[in-house]
Amino acid sequence: MTAEHSNLAAAQGGATVIPVAVIVNGVTRGATVPARRLLSDFLRHDLRLTGTHVGCEHGVCGACTVLLDGEPVRSCLMFAVQAAGREVTTVEGCGTLAELGPVQQAFADCHGLQCGFCTPGFVTTITAYLRENPTPTEAEAREAISGNLCRCTGYQNIVKSVLRAADLIGEQS
Amino acid sequence: MKPAPFAYHAPRTLAEAIEVLGALGHDGKILAGGQSLIPMLSMRLAAPAHLIDINAVAGLNEIAVTPEAVRVGATVRHRALERSPQAYAVLPLLRQALVNVAHPAIRNRGTTVGSIAHADAAGEMPAVAALTGAVMEVAGPGGPREISAADFFTGPLETTLAPEEILTAVRFSRFPEGTLTGFLESARRSGDYAMAGVGVAVTVKQGSIVAARASFVSVTDIPDVLDLTPVLADVSAQDLPTRWDDLRGAVREHVSPESDIHASADYRRMLAGELTCRVVTQVMTR
């Protein structure tokens, strides 16, 4: 654990600055940040992994969703310091330009995105969901993405993308 | 929308946590899941000088099933409790309610005990605490103590927890043999705070109801329990409709909703009654 807890006198002065190391997409990445640094800002601005997007900063839109030890969480509702020592997967960890991950490929195949701003949060959410339920029905696919807002697609093709991704993952294994 | 500066404390033991909190009193705020707190910090609706993050405190992350209760530690995530087969086996109400708490990504981080300490009348888990007659395990400078759910909630966002105390666990009491439970709510969008919600526990013997209790979401000032036994006693599944008017009347009498931009008080009152009829039907015909 990285933060001191007993030196109250030092802490009284205001912002605590803390070295934080997080295993991001399999690589340990670190920066010294104030305690109030949101995980979303840490990823985007300290580590410059700008694939994680910030759409509301109050946990509703889901654009900033990352996987914390494999489970989706809102990176705007965590402080970076709380992720110290944990594994974080961002959209950049779900595939690359050279080799799209199956969920990413499914979005491209199904026209599952338009402006693309919400897409990273969907990709991480769906990646985790399909591990849990590799063969969702259409209704389950719709439910699985119901915590993420998209303003462009009307979700029609995102639902298709979930089903397509399930097929692609099924073919791989 | 960025939080104001604060000093950050990450105690490793409960004793340390109590010591820090005791030294800070009103200046300190406990951070567990943070799913309600962090938005308030980011909007600067709250700006505590100190945050005491209890996520690293040993021993708080456990779910234990005992003959009497399901005991949930302060850092157990909603999602962990929702998924626990042991907890579900003895107290299915927990999962029935938890799936209504926001969305999975929020439940992966938010804690059940934290939502009870937050005591939002629109929260599902305070209602479940009330309905199960839960026992709050509290630690503080004066040593541990226990508070019953009935004595815990005192008003919207208000409890009898002292500023220097930490809610370390909640013991959700198990229901008597033959008790069926259900949870139903109506929200504007999936995962939103409910316009109204209700959890019920109905004890059935030989096809007839012998006891029934309900607890509500978003329509009462504090999560408390409505004893529906007088209304539903001796009724079987097929005769339920004969009690609807009485049931709606009892609920209407009990709840005290307020109007907001999503629904009027009258509508919520109607909704609470209707949802109660529907969830009792679900429970009795499952």
Next chain:
Amino acid sequence: MTTKLFGAPIARREDPRLVTGNGRYLDDLGHTAYEAAFVRSPHAHARIVDIDVTDALETPGLIGIWSHEDLGGAVGEPLPLLIPHPALTHPRTGYALAAGEVNHVGEAIALVVAEDRYAAEDAVARIRVDYDFLTPVVGLEKARAATDLVHAEVPGNVAANLRQEVGDVDAAMAAAPNRLRLDLTIERSACMPMEGKGVYAKWDSDAEHLTLWSSTQTATGVRAAVAARLGLPLAKVDCIAPDVGGGFGVKIMHPWPEEVLIPWAARLLGHDVKWTEDRREHFISSSHERGQLQEVEVGFDDDGRVLALDVKFWHDNGAFTPYGIIVPIITATQLLGPYKPGAYRVEFWSLYTNTVLVTPYRGAGRPQGCFAMERTMDAIADHLGIDRAEVRGRNFIQPAEMPYDHGLMFQDGRPLKYDSGDFPASLAKLKELVGWEDFATYREQAAAQGRRVGLGIGCYVEGTGVGPYEGAHVVIETSGRVNVATGLTTQGQGHQTVFAQIVADELGVPLESIHVTTGDTRRMPYAVGTFASRAAVMSGNAIALAAQAARAKALKIAADALEVSADDLEIVDGRVRVKGAPDTGMSIGMTAVLSNPLRYAFDDAAQAATQFAGTFDPDKPPVGDDEEPGLEGRDFYSPTQATFANGMHAAIVETDPVTAEITILRYCVIHDCGMMINPMIVEGQVHGGVAQGVGGALYERMVYDESGQLLNASFMDFLMPYATEVPHVETDHLETPSPLNPLGIKGAGEAGCIPVTAVIASAIEDAEGFPITSMPISPVELWELRQRHERGELPSLHRRADEATAKEQQ
């Protein structure tokens, strides 16, 4: 021939970048920039007495604080009135930073720049502003009553009043055998793109050059506006729209105060400065739309034909009118939809309120107009006991009547003249898709199960692709790479794909070799912007023309080199070759080599192009008198008028008999936007529009209290639908080509959202049996309407009253 790509549903070329987190949106840029935050008014209407920054000066990380009096020059003058109109007699625009008075909650008062956004917000929290309170005017009723004024010198709060009339409405109305009056209200909503606005400015003090990135729908507009405000030559300013996370209209408005202030601060400080709008700022300091009170009087014959239509409406334009009165003008004209009333009169009043300003939101006044017209059609049908689809059909403009001139002036100042469309065919398709004739049976079955269902319908016509122009520049490199630039911007419409499809067909080159740039004034300085469903029509046709010019040049060069006639050449798969003798030819890249005689041989291709390469005629200059070096095409498309797309929607809804919760069971769309470049993308646009329409019909509204506080300025309380709230959308298309442009296309961007509010209202009304006249509608509102209906305060629909009577008589 190469496979034709126009019309093919090919996968988007932008997607691999965007799905892997490699997009670059505004806040992904400028990691080392200073960041800005604003002190914004917490009051709707007040005079600023004092701004005290004393405490804030101690904030760690603070760089500077500025208020109106610090600005000076054009930066301190009122922001421009972008679109003046003779009827806008009392235009008012705000200042970059409020000058003494604030007129809505959220208006910027002070600019704070700090080392990062956290520190900037710390300083904002420490700045104290004292106010003298003025009475806020909130809501159209208050604005209309004009007991209090938003701007002291604007009488009656009236910014604009405009009346248009075709035919003699009074006479036609008086002569009509049937007349109805309807009051039809729509509340405020907003575009709400997932990415808010944002500006990043870089001042190069060596070059005295400003580079500005903005999350905008018009890079050229922002560039010109900023250059003017900062007193810079246009040549010293460039504006780039990076990846933009949705626009839907709000980002066509410009210059936003921040677009002026951030570059101003960057130049002043000699340091990059960035502002990334947060969600609360977006709610209270960008723009809203939709709020209108509308009164319709209609006269019609016994067959349901509209003889006279008299519409009055009051438009809430918020605190300022920088974007003019485009929205109410569109309502006034597009309200007519596919119909031809005998006589038509429309008059509107655009009113000031102490709320966030109003600029176009996808649909831009059409959803309101469509609501007015379609509710009227339903009312006529109900009054006469005629099928709702039948009444619509009887009022349609027929295909043989195209082009059809309504005799009105459209938003672009040009005649409202429909170019094409087959409304009867669309209606027939829609009825088949939704099962119009079978619905009565379905309703009976549902009723037997205690379920309440209703069927709704709505039709619209949408003027798309308005001018004045767009341009394109096509450059073919010696490698065969084709660079295409057009000036308008992209917010997710797939321009990199659809424009490449057009170029691939025109040039005969592989799609992979084409690279499209949008919204970058360095690459195409002449452009208008992305709004009014105009990108495909305007830039699509401009790009086709520019590609044709490049192709003609390539053919001419190849013809000279091969000593054949250009008419005998074709370009297939990037190779210019002789028709019928495909082995004789050269790559299009080689024609680029030949187009540019070089002095320096820096690589193999260049060597082939030097003055000393090959044979040449010593009597001719290397570049002929009427020639230019390079293989390029540049052209502009400027139409005489808009193209008019159309569509018809139907929905089946279920309403809970007890809780009044509303569920859309089916949603059907017939859509006609002329020839589709990429049907997959068109379909996506329709889906997204419908979802926004569903939001507008059932979930989204801006809730202001009397003091002008926006009560739901967060995603917790402004209810944008999730996947679980949007129904499956069933679509079918008609392709009625536009005769107005070579590609035969019309716009598709806004269509999906236009009729949804009307359709859902129609369906709920059909389910409930009493009129629905105000939208959006929530369960509680429907529940309250039921109670009013039961108390006899709301009439039953005639068809329900008739059914009830019939049942009693049985």
